[in-house]
Amino acid sequence: MKPGPRRSISQTDIVETAFEILEQKGFAAVSIRGVAAALGLTPTAMYTYFPSKNALLRAMVEQVLAGLDLEGAADADVDWRDRVLALAVDLRSRLAAHAGAMLLVTSGPLDGPHARRLTETLIAGFTSERMPLADAARAADAVRAYVLGAAALDAAVRAAEASEGPATAGPALWTEATAHPLTDAAAELDGDADGGFAWGLDRLLDGLLAGVGASAT
């Protein structure tokens, strides 16, 4: 095919195609060349839209965050505690929806516009509980860290299950099989990872909101 302007493909089209590849073939398959091929372009044409692969990955992170209901989280009619819980659960499910989304988040800084809006919303919520600004900022950081870390641990476990089957341990790299009685016992009586996430977040909010506002139980 000859060079020259074609029917314009948007950055959004590229990001969407990248997400399709991410879901179908995993994080490793998200490549400039692969996305270009799926769009019927040569790899070099991609550099018209994004200056680097990293820029593409950042745009993907932004799209994941774009769907967050920050307006709902700013609704002062609802308790802040309930709002931040809903927001965190939503964010976590969005990160869980795409198999490799967590690697995206870790692969670059969370400094896009939607990421900043999320941080701003969190800080605003905590200050609305009469928390000093410095503490509110740290509280926002703590919530971000908890949600991201939980999503990362989830993603790592699921990636391992997908790549090598559920019941495969390392080939005798370590011999002591049952040296972790508590971990094993806990694994038996639990299986509700989602419940664990909300429980831990609840405890974190207990600690963050203790003694700062009336609505903190």
Next chain:
Amino acid sequence: MKPGPRRSISQTDIVETAFEILEQKGFAAVSIRGVAAALGLTPTAMYTYFPSKNALLRAMVEQVLAGLDLEGAADADVDWRDRVLALAVDLRSRLAAHAGAMLLVTSGPLDGPHARRLTETLIAGFTSERMPLADAARAADAVRAYVLGAAALDAAVRAAEASEGPATAGPALWTEATAHPLTDAAAELDGDADGGFAWGLDRLLDGLLAGVGASAT
């Protein structure tokens, strides 16, 4: 050079070399070929020691975790709260020590022997505070998530600073520059990221330990 057995190189040597490359040239430079070259081997010889690149990365994660003072964390003479704080701070500083260590952790499941020992130690500590096993397991998950998430956010920020200079924003991808007054205001009066980490962990422990034991303040 001719093929045939050489003076044996150990898996430990390979992992150490990989860490040197990680620190000097970053995560992207940690490659089978690169590590092999640094050791004077051909890439294929690497597959004698590790079945895949992923196996090498996992071994690196294990080495980061291997240095953790789990014995100190099991010392019942000290308050569990102080012990888990020390453990978390230690883990975070280990993750921060290597520029790309966080990507290592995120790139695979934390299911090696040292990772499991860490989980076991955390659960044991929480049960020692008279916490039910199921809750102790979830508390351990919460602490892991918080520490990992905080380390991930740190690493992302530092990676960005290293790759493109501190004061570079995106090239007008978004126009509203000062739409985040709280974030900006908080950034001005804070700069102590380490303090923020410990503060948030303290709040998390407040929430986790509230009402379960005598030593929970």
Next chain:
DNA sequence: ACCTGAACACCGTTCAAGT
């Protein structure tokens, strides 16, 4: 068992050139 050399099927990115 430990290693080499060649090969396969990929990468991100740059550059000169076309329309």
Next chain:
DNA sequence: ACCTGAACACCGTTCAAGT
């Protein structure tokens, strides 16, 4: 501005072969 084609300097991994 948008695109192609060729090229550079890389990847992980496999395979046959040597000692």
